[in-house]
Amino acid sequence: MGIKWDEFFVTGDPLIFASQIGIALTMVGALAGITYFKKWNYLWTEWFTTVDHKKIGIMYILLGVVMFLRGGIDGLMMKGQTAVPENDFLNAQHYNEVFTTHGVIMILFVAMPLLIGLMNFVIPLQIGARDVAFPQLNALSFWLTVSGAALFNISFIIGGSPDAGWTSYFPLAGKEFSPGIGNNFYAVALQIAGAGTLMTGINFVVTVLKMRTKGMTLMKMPMFTWTSFITSIIIVASFPIFTVALALMTFDRTFGTHFFTISGGGMDMLWANLFWLWGHPEVYIVVLPAFGMLSDIISTFARKTLYGYKSMVISIVMISVLSMLVWVHHFFTMGNSAGVNSFFSITTMAIAIPTGVKVFNWLFTMRKGRIKFTTAMLWALAFVPNFVIGGVTGVMLAMAAADYQYHNTLFLVAHFHYVLIPGVVFPIFAGLYFWWPKMFGYMLNEKIGKWHFWLFVVGFNVTFMPMFFLGLDGAVRRAYTYSAETGFGPLMMISAVGSVILAAGFAALVYNIYWSARNADRNIGNDPWDARTLEWATATPVQHYNFASLPEVTKLDAFWHMKKTDELQPLTEDEIEEIHLPSNTWIPIYMGVVFGISGFLLVFEWTIAAGIAALGIFAGLAFRSFDYDEGFHVHKDEIFETESKWRKGANKGVKNHVS
Amino acid sequence: MSAKVNAALPLEYQTEQNRMNILGFWVFLGAEIVLFATLFGVYGVLGERYAGGPTQKDIFIVRDVMIQTFLLLTSSFTMGISIFEMRRSNRKGMLMWLIFTLLLGGGFLFMEIREFMHYVHEGATMQTSAFLSSFFVLLGTHGLHVTIGIGWAILLIIQILKRGLTTVTARKAFIFGLYWHFLDVVWIFIFTFVYLQGLVM
Numbered sequence: 001m002g003i004k005w006d007e008f009f010v011t012g013d014p015l016i017f018a019s020q021i022g023i024a025l026t027m028v029g030a031l032a033g034i035t036y037f038k039k040w041n042y043l044w045t046e047w048f049t050t051v052d053h054k055k056i057g058i059m060y061i062l063l064g065v066v067m068f069l070r071g072g073i074d075g076l077m078m079k080g081q082t083a084v085p086e087n088d089f090l091n092a093q094h095y096n097e098v099f100t101t102h103g104v105i106m107i108l109f110v111a112m113p114l115l116i117g118l119m120n121f122v123i124p125l126q127i128g129a130r131d132v133a134f135p136q137l138n139a140l141s142f143w144l145t146v147s148g149a150a151l152f153n154i155s156f157i158i159g160g161s162p163d164a165g166w167t168s169y170f171p172l173a174g175k176e177f178s179p180g181i182g183n184n185f186y187a188v189a190l191q192i193a194g195a196g197t198l199m200t201g202i203n204f205v206v207t208v209l210k211m212r213t214k215g216m217t218l219m220k221m222p223m224f225t226w227t228s229f230i231t232s233i234i235i236v237a238s239f240p241i242f243t244v245a246l247a248l249m250t251f252d253r254t255f256g257t258h259f260f261t262i263s264g265g266g267m268d269m270l271w272a273n274l275f276w277l278w279g280h281p282e283v284y285i286v287v288l289p290a291f292g293m294l295s296d297i298i299s300t301f302a303r304k305t306l307y308g309y310k311s312m313v314i315s316i317v318m319i320s321v322l323s324m325l326v327w328v329h330h331f332f333t334m335g336n337s338a339g340v341n342s343f344f345s346i347t348t349m350a351i352a353i354p355t356g357v358k359v360f361n362w363l364f365t366m367r368k369g370r371i372k373f374t375t376a377m378l379w380a381l382a383f384v385p386n387f388v389i390g391g392v393t394g395v396m397l398a399m400a401a402a403d404y405q406y407h408n409t410l411f412l413v414a415h416f417h418y419v420l421i422p423g424v425v426f427p428i429f430a431g432l433y434f435w436w437p438k439m440f441g442y443m444l445n446e447k448i449g450k451w452h453f454w455l456f457v458v459g460f461n462v463t464f465m466p467m468f469f470l471g472l473d474g475a476v477r478r479a480y481t482y483s484a485e486t487g488f489g490p491l492m493m494i495s496a497v498g499s500v501i502l503a504a505g506f507a508a509l510v511y512n513i514y515w516s517a518r519n520a521d522r523n524i525g526n527d528p529w530d531a532r533t534l535e536w537a538t539a540t541p542v543q544h545y546n547f548a549s550l551p552e553v554t555k556l557d558a559f560w561h562m563k564k565t566d567e568l569q570p571l572t573e574d575e576i577e578e579i580h581l582p583s584n585t586w587i588p589i590y591m592g593v594v595f596g597i598s599g600f601l602l603v604f605e606w607t608i609a610a611g612i613a614a615l616g617i618f619a620g621l622a623f624r625s626f627d628y629d630e631g632f633h634v635h636k637d638e639i640f641e642t643e644s645k646w647r648k649g650a651n652k653g654v655k656n657h658v659s
Numbered sequence: 660m661s662a663k664v665n666a667a668l669p670l671e672y673q674t675e676q677n678r679m680n681i682l683g684f685w686v687f688l689g690a691e692i693v694l695f696a697t698l699f700g701v702y703g704v705l706g707e708r709y710a711g712g713p714t715q716k717d718i719f720i721v722r723d724v725m726i727q728t729f730l731l732l733t734s735s736f737t738m739g740i741s742i743f744e745m746r747r748s749n750r751k752g753m754l755m756w757l758i759f760t761l762l763l764g765g766g767f768l769f770m771e772i773r774e775f776m777h778y779v780h781e782g783a784t785m786q787t788s789a790f791l792s793s794f795f796v797l798l799g800t801h802g803l804h805v806t807i808g809i810g811w812a813i814l815l816i817i818q819i820l821k822r823g824l825t826t827v828t829a830r831k832a833f834i835f836g837l838y839w840h841f842l843d844v845v846w847i848f849i850f851t852f853v854y855l856q857g858l859v860m
Contacts, residue, residue, distance in 0.1 A: 054789065057749055093859075133679045133683060134679070134683060135679075155708075159808065198690055201690075202683055202684070202686045202690065204685055205686050206679050206682050206683045206686060210675075210678070210679050211679075235688060236689055236690045237689075237690075237693055238693075239690070240690045240691070240693040240694035240697065241693060241694075241697050243694060244694060244697040244698055244701070245697075247796070248701065248796065249798060251785070255785065255786070256786045256790045257785050257786060257792035257796070258710070258786070258788060258792050259701065259705065259789065259792055259793065259796075263710075264710045264786070264787070264789055264792070265708030265710035265788045265789030265790065266705065266708070266789045266792070267704060267708075267711065267789070268706065269700065270704055270705070274697065277697075304790065351833075355686075394660075398841075597830060618810070622814060625811075625814045625815075625818070625831075626814070626818065628822075646731065
């Protein structure tokens with residue numbers, strides 16, 4: 001059973017050896033640094049044990065940015081390998097591992113943490129609440145995500161990476177064709193992170209339903225809150241399917257059952273169905289909150305109420321329903337009947353309708369608006385044409401008959417990058433520039449931001465546009481090399497050059513964060529963008545209790561109307577009351593650690609040890625059950641002091657950096 | 660969050676946080692329904708793929724399954740009475756019925772483990788065929804839920820003994836009740852679609 005000790009560390013590849021040394025040095029350096037600067041106490045009390053949705057959101061974003069680096073390096077390595085024909089920079093096995101981890105990390109450990117991070121930070125503020133419905137559960141969600149990400153990431157230095165693609169189709173992903181433990185990492189790490197995501201979904205459904213401030217009916221909610229709410233519902237409806245699929249994968253690989261292996265009566269197509277029953281809604285889980293951000297950002301910088309608010313809401317509800325009805329389009333070519341393919345072809349194309357409604361609404365929002373070309377708005381503007389290319393090629397792929405031509409080519413790869421990068425990454429960048437001042441009290445530099453924007457958008461198009469043509473010419477995906485006679489060389493080279501420009505764009509973002517943290521103006525007031533929604537009605541950066549007195553809402557774009565009628569500032573001293581907040585807790589981070597340890601042991605198929613470690617999970621649950629900590633109250637004096645400080649600043653007219 | 664108490668409502672609904680917890684648990688049960696639905700779907704696909712191994716008719720023992728069903732359905736009933744006693748502020752009665760529930764649940768679990776051991780003894784293991792893989796994982800997931808439920812109930816009983824009936828313990832008991840009834844509902848589906856259908860096929 002399991003793996004031998006001498007196979008514990010991956011050996012023999014110079015790239016991986018260098019990473020092993022690099023990781024070891026970084027870890028030692030980080031631990032020594034924290035100890036030297038005596039920051040352990042600060043990190044523990046302010047961050048590791050926090051239940052504050054704002055800090056949890058920021059930690060999610062940090063995780064997403066770090067993972068972006070990892071996933072991006074994977075992408076660059078692939079582009080480096082395919083830049084010229086017959087290249088031997090990566091061998092076939094290494095290439096398989098790199099495209100697998102690239103896909104998994106970009107979707108599950110970049111897009112999800114960044115979006116959930118922004119949701120965490122923004123939603124309670126947008127609905128005028130003090131926190132999410134279950135703050136401790138929120139911290140647990142975060143630490144499980146970290147635990148899953150850490151487990152998945154160590155795979156390439158310890159034990160070996162998964163190599164069956166992010167879809168991990170059977171029989172390839174089964175024990176017979178993938179005998180190593182790489183795919184165990186896939187099954188277990190995603191299981192742990194997925195549990196965290198499911199709890200986030202539950203948390204936000206209840207938060208939005210129950211914690212909205214007085215007067216904020218569902219149809220007065222900002223669009224980002226709406227889309228995140230729908231996303232949370234899709235999470236609750238689809239993640240349990242993935243939970244089951246991954247559990248069955250673990251059973252097949254570790255305990256010798258026959259779910260997906262043909263021997264013993266199993267069915268490989270069962271995996272494909274279960275995977276995409278989750279995997280397709282997952283696309284909308286990441287894209288809907290991003291759409292919400294765009295809506296809020298476009299209406300802010302066009303200085304108009306969002307056009308067609310009601311049709312936007314109807315559209316996202318339609319998208320959420322349709323998202324569960326299209327999964328078979330991922331395997332049109334795997335032997336379904338014509339009837340089945342036709343049904344899924346039509347449902348797939350139908351998604352273009354509500355999506356089109358949304359795109360036109362954004363355009364009409366901008367029409368006759370007085371548009372401010374901030375960096376955040378530029379990302380939103382670039383979204384439209386680029387995403388439309390992704391959408392139109394999506395309709396091409398939705399035609400089942402034509403899909404026999406495109407399937408498994410780079411055309412498909414280009415299509416989903418044109419959907420996911422403009423549809424998810426651009427809005428995330430827009431959101432970061434937009435909400436950064438709320439998070440940290442200073443703005444990201446607009447000039448560096450424009451460098452970031454142009455490098456990234458140009459690099460993105462140079463990278464992925466050639467892949468449409470390569471795909472139509474028959475270049476298959478997942479192939480680690482090709483011969484010179486194919487003629488793919490020049491376009492592949494252009495694509496590789498594009499990826500370097502893309503990476504330079506990302507580097508500009510990292511530099512921007514560094515530069516702005518050191519040099520940016522701290523005196524920006526609470527509303528630097530002249531924004532429309534409630535998160536801007538409170539201090540910048542936000543005080544730990546969010547709102548001294550919960551705001552009351554009468555209209556959509558509540559804050560905009562408050563500013564117009566000057567109802568923003570009044571808060572008399574006798575209105576201030578003590579505020580109740582939950583206490584910090586060590587249990588979530590502890591749970592992350594024990595889940596990580598038992599997951600690690602399970603990956604190596606040391607099942608008895610994993611079982612013993614899992615007792616730690618139950619111990620944690622029991623501790624939590626007996627924990628009757630009722631939180632604490634923020635004293636009136638503290639509230640008075642904090643409030644008068646920022647309100648004075650707000651009155652002095654530091655607001656509106658973009659007037 | 661806020662400690663505002665609405666005394667007109669039953670104990671478990673009195674605080675705002677309690678109402679949120681209960682709604683949150685309903686949403687969680689929604690996720691659990693998807694989870695079990697998927698497992699039923701898997702069983703539906705693989706349930707007749709025997710790979711030369713035993714079929715439902717070969718291994719199922721009607722009498723034992725009937726006893727299991729009786730135990731679990733009764734435990735759901737006693738759980739209901741326990742919450743009823745809680746609403747009447749009768750702590751003693753509540754605990755007594757909760758302990759009955761626990762014992763019945765324990766009896767169910769004992770019978771299920773015995774049933775599984777019997778199958779394995781007959782050579783019908785999880786590794787034998789796709790049918791048995793899906794059978795054991797579906798039933799095992801339900802059994803694991805019952806096991807966790809029993810552990811949960813023990814923690815609950817200790818807390819009620821220590822703290823009496825407060826808004827917090829009442830809420831915990833109520834949520835546990837929802838969980839236990841849910842397991843009962845899942846069992847009815849297992850009884851129908853696995854055992855009854857397996858025997859008449």
